Amino acid sequence: MKYLQRYTEGERSLHWAVALLFILAALSGFAFFHPSLFWLVNFFGGGPWTRILHPFLGIAMALAFAYMAWQFWEHNKLSPQDSNWLKQWRDVIGNREDRLPEAGKYNAGQKVLFWVLIVCLATLVLTGIVYWRSMFPDFPVWLVRLASLLHALAATVLVIAIIVHGYAAFWVKGSLRAMLRGTVSEAWAKKHHPAWHREMNR
Amino acid sequence: MTMQSSLDIQARSATTTPSPSVRHNAEVAKLIDESKCIGCKACQVACMEWNELRGDIGSNVGVYDNPADLDANTWTLMRFAEVEGQTEGLPFQWLIRKDGCMHCAEPGCLKACPSPGAIVQYSNGIVDFKQENCIGCGNCITGCPFNIPRISKKDHKAYKCTLCSDRVSVGLEPACVKTCPTGAITFGSKEDMVHYAETRVGELKERGFRKAALYDPAGVGGTHVMYVLKHGDQPELYSGLPKDPTVSPMVSVWKGAFKPLALFGIGFTALAGFFHYVTVGPNEVEEDEAVK
Numbered sequence: 482m483k484y485l486q487r488y489t490e491g492e493r494s495l496h497w498a499v500a501l502l503f504i505l506a507a508l509s510g511f512a513f514f515h516p517s518l519f520w521l522v523n524f525f526g527g528g529p530w531t532r533i534l535h536p537f538l539g540i541a542m543a544l545a546f547a548y549m550a551w552q553f554w555e556h557n558k559l560s561p562q563d564s565n566w567l568k569q570w571r572d573v574i575g576n577r578e579d580r581l582p583e584a585g586k587y588n589a590g591q592k593v594l595f596w597v598l599i600v601c602l603a604t605l606v607l608t609g610i611v612y613w614r615s616m617f618p619d620f621p622v623w624l625v626r627l628a629s630l631l632h633a634l635a636a637t638v639l640v641i642a643i644i645v646h647g648y649a650a651f652w653v654k655g656s657l658r659a660m661l662r663g664t665v666s667e668a669w670a671k672k673h674h675p676a677w678h679r680e681m682n683r
Numbered sequence: 684m685t686m687q688s689s690l691d692i693q694a695r696s697a698t699t700t701p702s703p704s705v706r707h708n709a710e711v712a713k714l715i716d717e718s719k720c721i722g723c724k725a726c727q728v729a730c731m732e733w734n735e736l737r738g739d740i741g742s743n744v745g746v747y748d749n750p751a752d753l754d755a756n757t758w759t760l761m762r763f764a765e766v767e768g769q770t771e772g773l774p775f776q777w778l779i780r781k782d783g784c785m786h787c788a789e790p791g792c793l794k795a796c797p798s799p800g801a802i803v804q805y806s807n808g809i810v811d812f813k814q815e816n817c818i819g820c821g822n823c824i825t826g827c828p829f830n831i832p833r834i835s836k837k838d839h840k841a842y843k844c845t846l847c848s849d850r851v852s853v854g855l856e857p858a859c860v861k862t863c864p865t866g867a868i869t870f871g872s873k874e875d876m877v878h879y880a881e882t883r884v885g886e887l888k889e890r891g892f893r894k895a896a897l898y899d900p901a902g903v904g905g906t907h908v909m910y911v912l913k914h915g916d917q918p919e920l921y922s923g924l925p926k927d928p929t930v931s932p933m934v935s936v937w938k939g940a941f942k943p944l945a946l947f948g949i950g951f952t953a954l955a956g957f958f959h960y961v962t963v964g965p966n967e968v969e970e971d972e973a974v975k
Contacts, residue, residue, distance in 0.1 A: 482970060513797035513820070515942045516697040528798050528818035529839070574959065576966045614821040614834060625825045626933040629795075633937055637945040641952045648956035653966045672968045 484664035485681050493663055495549045502542035503643065509535040510636055536613045543606045550599055556586040557596070563589035578672065585676040590649070597642050604635035690852050694804040696796035708807035712873040713846060713857060714880055715781050716911040717921065718887055718895075719867035722747065722761055722779040726859035726868060730759045733847060733858035755835035758844040759783035759859060762922035769914055770892065780910070780921040781859070781868070784831045784844035786810045788904030791930035794938050795826025801841075808873065808907035809848045814840040826938075828903060828928035846907065876909060883911045902929035 488496070509531050512521035525531040562582040566573070566589035572580045573590065581588075587595070611620045611628035620628075650656045655669040670678040692702035731737065738756035741749065747763040764778040790810045793802040801816035802823065812823070812832070819839035823832040832841045847857035855861070856870040869879065880897040887895035896915020899905050910924070918924040 515946060516699050516797075516799060519697060519797070519799055522818075528816070532818045532820050574963065576963055578966065612821065612825065614824075615819070615839060622825065622830065623931075623933075626931050626937070629822070629825055630933050630937040630941070633941060633945065637948060640949055644949065644952045644956065648959075652956075652960060655968055666968070666970060668968045668970050673966075 483667040485667060485670050485678070486663060487659040487665045487670075488663045490663065492549075492552065493660055495545060495552070496660055499542060499545045499549055502538055502545060506535065506538040506542050507636075507640060507643075509538060514633065514636070533615075536609055536616070539605060539609055543602050546598065546602055550595070553595065557592045559589070559592055559596075560585075563592060566590070567593070583675045584673065585680070586674060588674070594642055594646055597638065601635045601639040601642065604631055605639065608632040608635065690809070690848065691806040692803050693806040694790075694793055695800055696793050696802040697799040702803070704806060706806070708805060710873040711807045711809065711846075711851060711870065711907060712876040713786075713860060713908045714869045714871075714876040714911065715908065716867045716869070716880075716883055717778065717780060718883070718892075718911060718913050719865045720761075720779045720781065721865055721867075722763060722777070723864065724749075724761050725862045725864055726781055727757070727759055727761060729858040729862035730844075731756075733850070734758065734845070753782065753831065753833055753843075755833045755837070755840075755842040757833075758842065764920060764922045766920050769917075769920065772891075778914070778921050780924060782831075782922065784810065784846070784908065785829050785903070786844075786846055786907035787828075788906065789930065791826035791828050791903070791934055792823035792832055793826075794930060795822040795934055797822060805848065807851065809846045809851065810907075811845050811848050812841055812843060814838075814842070817841050826930060826934050828925060828930060844908075873905075873907065880909060880911050884915070887911070887913055898924070900925075900928050902927050 508521050509525050511518045512525070512528075512531050513519075513535075519528075522528045522531040525534050566582050566584070569581055572578070608628035608631045610617055612625050612632075619625075650660070653673060655666055656673075659665045667678070670681065691704045691706045691708055693704065695702045736756040736758065738750055738754060741751060743749070744751045748760065750757055750760070753760050760782045762780045762782050764780070766776045766778050767774060769776060786809055788808065790802070790804060792812075793804060793810060796802045797820060798816050798818045801813055801818070802810065803813060804810045817840040819834060819841070821832075821834050821841070823841050824830070824834070832843045834841050847855070847859075850857060857868075860868045860870040869876065871879075877897065877899065880899075884895045884897055892913040894916040895911070895913050898910035898912050898915065898918055910918075910921075912918060912921065912924075914920050918926050
């Protein structure tokens with residue numbers, strides 16, 4: 482069986498560094514999200530430690546993600562036919578991929594995820610700074626209130642987006658291999674990313 | 684600061700089940716009659732004495748306010764406002780307000796706090812911070828409509844007036860009430876204090892302060908620290924006392940409807956994925972195709 486290189490060792494390491502930091506930032510954030518989840522502070526050494534660590538975990542994730550986004554930027558630019566792909570979302574979730582416009586290295590869904598993640602992480606960092614009280618001076622209280630609400634909103638969208646991302650990797654068989662081993666099968670590339678497949682075999 | 688076990692708990696931060704509440708404690712209130720206050724700061728001293736608080740020596744900022752603001756060691760503070768031309772025959776007035784926690788019936792701090800039991804509201808109406816449960820995030824400041832809680836730089840815990848919950852639980856009045864030399868601060872059941880305030884407002888009106896009023900703002904469900912104000916129509920004159928304080932709608936949405944909805948959305952997404960997999964199934968590729 483022939484395999485195509487999809488991600489380098491560096492890209493894979495970076496992706497998983499972001500993923501691990503996301504899990505830590507998300508769990509520590511969830512501890513404060515709702516009373517029913519406060520027990521999550523036990524993973525981080527109690528309430529005060531969770532409060533201390535969460536912003537650092539978030540900043541580390543955002544920095545690692547920013548570097549990754551810079552590397553993947555070029556392949557994630559939206560093209561006119563991406564909107565057609567999105568309009569045919571019923572064919573997407575119905576496994577009728579042959580009816581969809583041809584995808585390049587990333588299909589429209591992956592590109593949308595990419596931009597959603599950028600917006601969410603930028604929002605999380607900017608709003609988080611506003612109420613990182615031990616690190617920054619006090620901001621006006623109306624801004625702190627707005628930031629608190631937006632931080633929770635962006636975190637929710639981010640978590641939902643990551644669930645979709647993780648499920649898609651599990652659902653489309655052969656995808657996990659790309660991020661674990663760096664390669665995908667020729668057939669996988671031809672079926673899911675025909676334009677990219679042609680480009681790779683040129 | 685320690686558990687006042689003789690007081691029942693009406694509300695507890697980040698807690699979704701009832702707290703101990705079989706006993707009944709009468710609702711209390713502290714009434715501050717601004718018209719009787721001479722600005723002597725005995726209440727500030729009594730507060731420091733009883734609560735063993737000693738702030739750093741500050742610097743003079745050009746007004747009588749000392750220290751310049753509330754802090755982790757200053758739970759009550761006289762604020763001096765110089766006001767001109769508000770009343771006929773009185774070209775200049777010094778409006779002195781004893782600032783501190785208002786002990787709201789619907790406390791924004793308690794609503795915003797993410798740590799279970801760091802903020803409690805006793806059934807007598809006192810809102811108390813339990814520093815041993817405080818994680819130091821500062822959400823109480825975000826939630827407070829009166830800008831009262833302060834995070835200590837020393838231990839990163841939030842502090843504010845306790846309404847001397849330790850004294851009240853054993854039948855004593857708060858330290859500031861005990862010490863006030865003019866009787867400007869009184870303490871008792873909320874009902875009695877409202878009644879007494881109405882008498883005082885009537886007297887002030889007779890003396891020519893026609894807009895005198897009781898400050899017990901409905902926007903936060905009423906407060907357990909109330910003011911009698913000579914200029915009750917303009918509370919802002921008193922160093923920015925808000926006219927109609929409420930818990931900000933942004934805080935209400937953030938800590939109210941949004942979070943259960945968000946958890947539902949997250950759970951729904953995960954379940955949608957699961958059921959997609961067991962109905963539509965995986966998207967597989969026939970490896971043989973590639974050989975051609």
